Amino acid sequence: MNSPSGDTAAPDCGHWIGDERRHCRSGTDVHRYVIGYRCPEHTPARLAGRPEPQPGPGWPVHRTEDPS
Numbered sequence: 001m002n003s004p005s006g007d008t009a010a011p012d013c014g015h016w017i018g019d020e021r022r023h024c025r026s027g028t029d030v031h032r033y034v035i036g037y038r039c040p041e042h043t044p045a046r047l048a049g050r051p052e053p054q055p056g057p058g059w060p061v062h063r064t065e066d067p068s
């Protein structure tokens, strides 16, 4: 459906784990980002030390004061 033509293989995480000198290759819950496929442990936000942007309710909003 939404996969590029010729790409029939299941995507896996392409993050390079320098300490282990290997790619992650996790195929669990992999999503496509600008930099490629990443598992939840290696998303751009995660690697940058930021919380993952979450759609929908339940995510704490950064609010230090009430604008009222």
Ligand SMILES: [Zn+2]
Binding pocket: 013, 014, 015, 024, 025, 026, 038, 039, 040, 041, 042
């Ligand atoms: Zn990974």
